[in-house]
Amino acid sequence: MCRVVDLQQAVLAKNDGAARALRAELASRGTTVVNLLSSPGSGKTALLERELSLARERGVPVAALTADLATENDARRLARSGVPVKQVLTDGLCHLEAPMLGRHLDGWLPEGTRLLFVENVGNLVCPASYDLGEALRVVLASVTEGEDKPLKYPTAFGLAQLVVVTKTDIAEAVEFDEAAFRANVQRVNPGVEVLLTSVRADQGVGLLLDRALAVGSGTRAHAPVMAHQRHEGDHHGHGHGHEHGPGHTHDHDHDHDHDDHDHHGQDHGPGHGRPDPAVAQTR
Amino acid sequence: MHEMSIAMAVVGQVEEAARAGAASAVRRVELQVGELAGVVPDSLAFCFELACAGTVLEGAELVTRSVTASARCADCAGAWAVGMPPDLCCPVCGRATEVELLTGRELRILNVTWEDAPAADSCREPISEEA
Numbered sequence: 001m002c003r004v005v006d007l008q009q010a011v012l013a014k015n016d017g018a019a020r021a022l023r024a025e026l027a028s029r030g031t032t033v034v035n036l037l038s039s040p041g042s043g044k045t046a047l048l049e050r051e052l053s054l055a056r057e058r059g060v061p062v063a064a065l066t067a068d069l070a071t072e073n074d075a076r077r078l079a080r081s082g083v084p085v086k087q088v089l090t091d092g093l094c095h096l097e098a099p100m101l102g103r104h105l106d107g108w109l110p111e112g113t114r115l116l117f118v119e120n121v122g123n124l125v126c127p128a129s130y131d132l133g134e135a136l137r138v139v140l141a142s143v144t145e146g147e148d149k150p151l152k153y154p155t156a157f158g159l160a161q162l163v164v165v166t167k168t169d170i171a172e173a174v175e176f177d178e179a180a181f182r183a184n185v186q187r188v189n190p191g192v193e194v195l196l197t198s199v200r201a202d203q204g205v206g207l208l209l210d211r212a213l214a215v216g217s218g219t220r221a222h223a224p225v226m227a228h229q230r231h232e233g234d235h236h237g238h239g240h241g242h243e244h245g246p247g248h249t250h251d252h253d254h255d256h257d258h259d260d261h262d263h264h265g266q267d268h269g270p271g272h273g274r275p276d277p278a279v280a281q282t283r
Numbered sequence: 284m285h286e287m288s289i290a291m292a293v294v295g296q297v298e299e300a301a302r303a304g305a306a307s308a309v310r311r312v313e314l315q316v317g318e319l320a321g322v323v324p325d326s327l328a329f330c331f332e333l334a335c336a337g338t339v340l341e342g343a344e345l346v347t348r349s350v351t352a353s354a355r356c357a358d359c360a361g362a363w364a365v366g367m368p369p370d371l372c373c374p375v376c377g378r379a380t381e382v383e384l385l386t387g388r389e390l391r392i393l394n395v396t397w398e399d400a401p402a403a404d405s406c407r408e409p410i411s412e413e414a
């Protein structure tokens with residue numbers, strides 16, 4: 001016989017759960033994860049290479065994991081900085097998922113790593129939906145990509161805790177309209193910081209490292225409007241007291257298990273408006 | 284194309300529930316998809332069909348209920364449909380410090396219609412799910 005079963009499950013509940021667990025575990029080890037998202041070729045590897053070298057010069061223990069569909073080129077470039085680097089080949093998958101990241105960190109991530117930079121697969125669509133347990137989500141866009149990128153990829157830019165413009169050395173040549181870009185970013189993500197960088201002209205290099213270290217030492221990262229959907233249960237007087245990170249895309253998405261009262265005390269993604277015990281321990 | 288990953292996640296979750304509920308075949312899956320969930324319904328439907336092949340969901344129908352994205356400004360108590368691309372600054376006071384997203388990020392399985400395995404025959408009405 002046919003019957004209708006009320007399932008009420010978040011589709012990404014498994015990833016979100018794994019991301020929460022990873023965030024808590026890494027926080028307890030003193031590691032802050034930075035998730036870098038952009039279109040292919042925006043300059044993630046180029047900027048990261050510089051930030052990693054700088055961290056090494058300053059004696060800050062950092063590591064990087066880079067994900068690509070194919071080739072180890074990015075890992076080879078990043079390894080020139082002298083810090084621990086790992087290449088992940090996603091085997092056709094266009095984004096990283098939290099359980100996958102967890103498996104790759106297992107037995108590799110050196111003890112005492114303060115910052116782990118994760119270069120996601122070059123793609124502005126899919127990675128945006130997957131929380132990796134990061135404490136800071138960074139979305140990059142090069143000046144060649146057009147000012148309307150934030151409007152074309154609202155989920156990616158809307159969930160960013162930091163926006164980085166790259167390749168400003170060629171901004172003039174491509175007539176990059178900085179004001180228009182900033183306005184578009186603010187429209188989908190009011191209040192998010194926008195940094196201008198160029199590895200060629202040495203502009204803004206080191207800012208990413210500074211921002212990441214600040215979050216690692218407890219400075220609250222930006223909380224995007226899009227990352228914090230009002231909780232379904234709010235009008236019942238519960239469901240307050242927690243907010244969700246940018247990757248925690250589906251707010252009400254803990255498995256409901258027909259018990260809506262179980263949400264408190266879970267650690268959610270970064271960008272909290274309120275202290276999160278799991279994240280607060282991050283040094 | 285992450286609609287494939289999403290479709291596979293849906294199928295996986297439904298399979299698990301179907302196994303726990305001793306279902307013999309899944310006929311229909313109803314999904315709630317917010318405007319800002321970052322999922323293209325057509326593409327998802329296409330991937331869903333592929334992901335169902337060879338599973339207990341083979342041939343199941345996917346019904347997507349879209350949810351319009353809306354936000355609210357606590358500063359002036361205004362609420363608006365944010366549109367696409369979304370505008371998350373308050374259209375009334377122009378500020379965004381007290382803006383809260385009300386709807387639009389949903390991506391959830393609402394309900395599933397399945398056939399009970401023959402052993403558990405007869406049409407039991409109560410529909411509540413134990414698993």
Ligand SMILES: Nc1nc2c(ncn2[C@@H]2O[C@H](COP(=O)(O)OP(=O)(O)OP(=O)(O)O)[C@@H](O)[C@H]2O)c(=O)[nH]1
Pocket residue numbers: 038039040041042043044045046047074121122123166167168169170197198199200201
């Ligand atoms: N002019 C200029 N070119 C840059 C800059 N940063 C990166 N590039 C160039 O942009 C191209 C792509 O840079 P990558 O660092 O490989 O970009 P990516 O985002 O890591 O690319 P994927 O990993 O393939 O997605 C390379 O040819 C770089 O030399 C910059 O600041 N200025």
Ligand SMILES: [Mg+2]
Pocket residue numbers: 044045046074119
């Ligand atoms: Mg790269």
Ligand SMILES: [Zn+2]
Pocket residue numbers: 094095123125126284285286
């Ligand atoms: Zn994809």
Ligand SMILES: [Zn+2]
Pocket residue numbers: 356357358359360361373374375376377378
């Ligand atoms: Zn207002």
